[in-house]
Amino acid sequence: MMRPLLKYCGNKNEEDLKITSQSAASYLGFVFVPGVKREVRPSDVKQWLSKHPNSKNKKLVALFVNATIDEIQHVISQLPIDVIQCHGTESPETVANIRAKTGVRVWKAIHHQLNGRTEMTRYAGIADGYVIDAKVSGQWGGTGQTFDWKAVPEYISEGKRQRVPVFIAGGVDTSNVKQLLAYQPDGIDLSSGLEVNGEKSTEIITQFEGVVCK
Numbered sequence: 001m002m003r004p005l006l007k008y009c010g011n012k013n014e015e016d017l018k019i020t021s022q023s024a025a026s027y028l029g030f031v032f033v034p035g036v037k038r039e040v041r042p043s044d045v046k047q048w049l050s051k052h053p054n055s056k057n058k059k060l061v062a063l064f065v066n067a068t069i070d071e072i073q074h075v076i077s078q079l080p081i082d083v084i085q086c087h088g089t090e091s092p093e094t095v096a097n098i099r100a101k102t103g104v105r106v107w108k109a110i111h112h113q114l115n116g117r118t119e120m121t122r123y124a125g126i127a128d129g130y131v132i133d134a135k136v137s138g139q140w141g142g143t144g145q146t147f148d149w150k151a152v153p154e155y156i157s158e159g160k161r162q163r164v165p166v167f168i169a170g171g172v173d174t175s176n177v178k179q180l181l182a183y184q185p186d187g188i189d190l191s192s193g194l195e196v197n198g199e200k201s202t203e204i205i206t207q208f209e210g211v212v213c214k
């Protein structure tokens with residue numbers, strides 16, 4: 001069985017980055033969403049990256065929620081961002097515009113709901129990938145909540161139809177990832193499940209990768 005791509009999101013200080021840059025993740029995520037608990041500033045991220053050369057081996061993902069092009073440009077002009085993750089209610093037109101104006105790949109988050117697959121079809125030919133997250137009232141993500149994984153196959157098959165990767169997110173952790181692996185997702189995106197008291201934990205990441213990467 002192919003192991004899924006890993007994205008470790010919500011790196012919010014130098015120590016988090018130090019830990020995740022030594023991990024098996026292909027992607028490291030940073031949250032540029034005003035007011036949320038994992039919000040970071042591009043100038044800080046730039047400094048952390050310069051101190052941890054292992055991070056050069058990772059692809060960097062900048063996460064936004066309904067940000068303007070100017071806000072996105074402000075971040076990507078300072079950092080070597082490989083992927084922009086749109087985690088709000090950005091329309092297909094907005095995603096296409098972000099892609100065209102920045103020249104950076106864009107992943108669209110879909111908050112799981114009954115018509116989730118139909119929602120994905122709206123972005124066909126526009127999004128370069130998807131992150132499927134739990135829908136939690138009043139929050140955009142990073143909630144540690146799972147959704148009903150029986151829906152995962154339909155998201156994966158739509159991703160295959162569009163020929164783009166689908167990352168499964170929302171409450172994935174060491175205790176449940178084996179169940180998720182049975183669906184063979186292209187990628188897994190997690191934040192809360194790697195943390196102890198809100199900080200990324202080397203022990204937890206080692207345990208997690210012991211399950212995923214064996």
Ligand SMILES: O=C(O)c1ccccc1N[C@@H]1O[C@H](COP(=O)(O)O)[C@@H](O)[C@H]1O
Nearest residue numbers: 009010141142144169170171190191192
């Ligand atoms: O990580 C955050 O704090 C965050 C804030 C706002 C929007 C998205 C956020 N993170 C994304 O949420 C999911 C799942 O996270 P978790 O594992 O349940 O904590 C993931 O896609 C993160 O990229």
